[in-house]
Amino acid sequence: MPAQGRSPAYARPVLRILDARTGEPVPAAPARRGLTRIEAYASGLDPTALRVLLTADLLVRALELSGTPVWTILTAPHRQAELRAAATTLSIRPFEDGRDLASGLGEAQAIHVTPEGADVLGAGPVMLVAPVRWREGPADGPAPAGAPTSGGAEPPGGAGGTGPGVPDGTAPGASGAGTAPGRTPGPAAHPAFPVLLADPAALRLALCSVPRGEAVRLDSAVLGEAAARLARWRRAVAGWARQPSRPVPDEVRARLRAAWEDDLDLPGVLDVLRSVESAPDLPDGARFETYVYADRLLALDLARDLGSLA
Structure with a gap:
């Protein structure tokens, strides 16, 4: 009590x-x-x-x-x-x-x-x-040129897509890739690894959008949708930052914490952000502070575009 x-x-x-x-x-x-x-x-x-x-x-x-x-x-x-x-x-x-x-x-x-x-x-x-x-299919693979991305990062390992931490010229799963001498190499890297890590923030957002207890089905289209939403939110945050700051409303803060304190309900956190984005009577300064506060948990770099040209 x-x-x-x-x-x-x-x-x-x-x-x-x-x-x-x-x-x-x-x-x-x-x-x-x-x-x-x-x-x-x-x-x-x-x-x-x-x-x-x-x-x-x-x-x-x-x-x-x-x-x-x-x-x-x-x-x-x-x-x-x-x-x-x-x-x-x-x-x-x-x-x-x-x-x-x-x-x-x-x-x-x-x-x-x-x-x-x-x-x-x-x-x-x-x-x-x-x-x-x-989900494998003809559409899978690196995002096409001009597709929305939040970071524009090159696939880990460079253009060859060898994956994170793999020595240059060594394909994932090849003998010697990340394996100490005398030890059996582990399973090969999943073939989608370069695509998944090409835009890390979009992958974080896509994974946070599904309850932890439910299987996630990913493909290039899902990652592209996440990247587009992330780009929209970053543009919005940069715009809201130009207005006078306002505190996170108590009711909004309570909803955010209630979501993530309930078994890490990340889809619930994202729902709160969507409602804040479109709330008609909320000052832009409060929207900005809300997104920055939530990003302490989400780590989506939502304030990345601050100071950029409109």
Whole structure:
């Protein structure tokens, strides 16, 4: 019960996640103050692994916004260097190098972010991430010239599309690509990897648009739609920034936090942004501050075009 004399809107927010071990929602922040470890599990260079890493990153950002200290590690049997490079491309916070680093820092709990069917070691809640399926077809491949993009980034590895972290001239999955001497190479990178990472912010937006428990179906058209929406929002944010600043309305802030604190409901967060974009009586300065505030979680670089010419 909120303290007497204080509005429930100012009660300390609690991020809750669905624990796959029990099927019940649990607080993501520990009951006693201490460090929370987020452990992401990835089995290879594929779209589902990217979604797992992104989910871990979003959880980290949400916990940090509530004042919870967090650190993250990556558990992957193969191609860790390439997965880390892909994570960097996607604006995912860096992973630490070992699980023992926090042993003396008072780690209070661990949360495991995994694809379906992964073996999880250790105690703590488990967040399951549904798979990503790339729809192959004649339309698949790099976006055509002139298609809307948010970053215009070249496919990782350069024009050859060798993928993130792969040495020059070494194709994904080839012997020696990201594999230490004497170790068995991991599975080859998914063939759509260069397309997926050509516009990282558009991929983030596309993945955030689907509930974590539902499979995502991606193709070039879906990524193009996400890139177009991102470009529109960035232009809008740049325009709103020219108006006097106004605070994020309390009701809007409450809706945003209610969404992301409800098992990381990112589609709900995006719905709030869409409603703010079109709300007739909201000052442009408040729209700007709302988008910048939400971007602390989404990391879509929504303010990238500030100062650009109209």
